[in-house]
Amino acid sequence: DSQLNPHYTFETFIEGDCNRVARRAGKAVAEKPGATSFNPLVIYGGVGLGKTHLAQAVGNAVKKLHPHKTVLYVSTEKFINQFIDHSKHNAINDFIHFYQLIDVLILDDIQFFANAEKSQDAFFAIFNHLHQSGKQLxxxxxxxxxxxxxxxxxxxxxxxxxxxxxxxxxxFETRMEILENKMRNDGLEMPKEVVKYIAYNIQTNVRELEGALISLLAQSSLNRKEIDLDLAKKVLKSFIKTSSKEITIEAIQRMVCEHLGVPYEKLLEKTRKREIVQARQITMYLAKSFTKNSLKTIGEHFGGRDHTTVIHSCQTVKDLMETDTAFREMLMELQQKVQLSAL
Ligand code: ADP
Ligand code: MG
Incomplete structure (x- = not known):
């Protein structure tokens, strides 16, 4: 038994900028286990971001594409416990030998190797053997x-x-897609504005995103109530960390940078590159419309520019909105995002 969860597949793992390289590398490995330069493939990231899902997706895809290959998924904790058991019974060689026969070994959460010296020695022997025999880790x-x-x-x-x-x-877009995909798979429905509300506000990780969706569904069936924005706000209070939902210049800056794919630091620098200048102008305009900050304060948030720059930026944005449809649409979308973030 490979110990894989059959639901953790590539099909259910939504691709976004946040995981593209890892997901594609995973697919390449699954197609040619042991035969790419991605050996070992190490997937890392914070809690709830999909490490276990993606690692298991590799395993599930290998089983499908290469049915004769043996795949094993094991958490590092379990690996260490097994090792300890075997060493108590003087059976370390059996332990190592067992792992050396596997074609694709998936070891989850290797940070748990910390301080487990003897287990690391065993894994070192296993790693070397597998790698030399063209097996995948x-x-x-x-x-x-x-x-x-x-x-x-x-x-x-x-x-x-x-x-x-x-x-x-x-x-945000990827969070929306993850939620919509999950709802589709589970045959669930809820108003788009509620899905958007969740996606806007749960910015920690995917596990919490799913957790928010599940508690909302649970609450609505308990209350025999349709899911609407009011219910969502009530239920998600505990998930949404930011207590004061006042819109800040920093929050707008982050939002614009994410939306336009511009690095945050660039807004504060002197760069005259066209897309950076425009991102800066848009951010100033939104800060002027959505916060009570003075022109002077807004300018200071952009690496110390003065209030005339802010006035000029706001005017440029207004002019562009009148003449450029694509620009207007983009800006309206951003305005909607800012508004939703303050709900
Ligand atoms: P980690 O191991 O990094 O803590 P998990 O792999 O357990 O995270 O993922 C947490 C939850 O989020 C799982 O239910 C997983 O299916 C889901 N998930 C994470 N990333 C994605 C993604 N890109 N698309 C769909 N679901 C995801
Ligand atoms: Mg995990």
Whole structure:
């Protein structure tokens, strides 16, 4: 038994900027396990961002594409416990031998190797054997391998042989897609504005995003009530950390940067690149419309520009809105986002 959850597949793992490299590397590995340069494939990222799902998707795809290959998924905790059991019974060689027969070994949460010296020794032997025989290793970790503490340097250096790919928090569009996809798969429906509300406000990780959806569904069936925005606001209070929902200049800056794919620091620098200048102008305009800050304060939030720059920016944005339809649509979408974030 491969210990895989059959629901953790590539089909159910939504792709976004937050996970593209990792997801594609995973697919490449699943097509040619052991035969790409992504060996080991190390998937890392914070809690609830999809490490276990993606690692298992590789396993499930291998089983489908290469039915003769043996796949095993194991958490590092379980691996360590098994090791300890075997060493009590003087059966370490059996333990190592068992793992050396696997074609695709998926080891989840290798940060738990910290301080487990003897287990690391065993894994070192297993890793070397598998790698030399062209077998695939897929590892996950809650931090980049180089930051793993209390893990032997000889292991860390082997992790560098392959590819380390990270998972980030999905952006708004990807969060929407994840929610919609999950609802579709589970045969659920709720008003679009509620789905948007969840996606806008749950910005921590995918597990919480799903958790919010589930508690909302549970509450609505308890109350025998249709799901609407009011219910969503009540139920999601506990999920939404920001207590004051006042719109800040920083929040708008982050939102615009995410929306336009511009690095946050660039807004504050002197860069004259066209798309940066425009992002800056849009942000100033939104800050002027949605906050009570003075022109002077707004200017100061952009690396100390003065109020005339802010006035000029707002005017430029207004002019563009009148002449450029695509620009107007983009801006309206951004305005909607800012408004939704304050609900
Ligand atoms: P981690 O192992 O990083 O803590 P999990 O793999 O357990 O995270 O993912 C948490 C939940 O979020 C799971 O239910 C998983 O299916 C879901 N999930 C994470 N990323 C995605 C994604 N890109 N598309 C769909 N579901 C996802
Ligand atoms: Mg996990």
């Amino acid at each position: 897929v590892l996950t970790s809650d931090k980049p391998p180089k930051d793993l503490e209390k893990v032997q340097e000889r292991l860390l250096s082997r992790f560098r042989w392959g590819l380390s790919a990270d998972l980030q928090v999905p952006d």
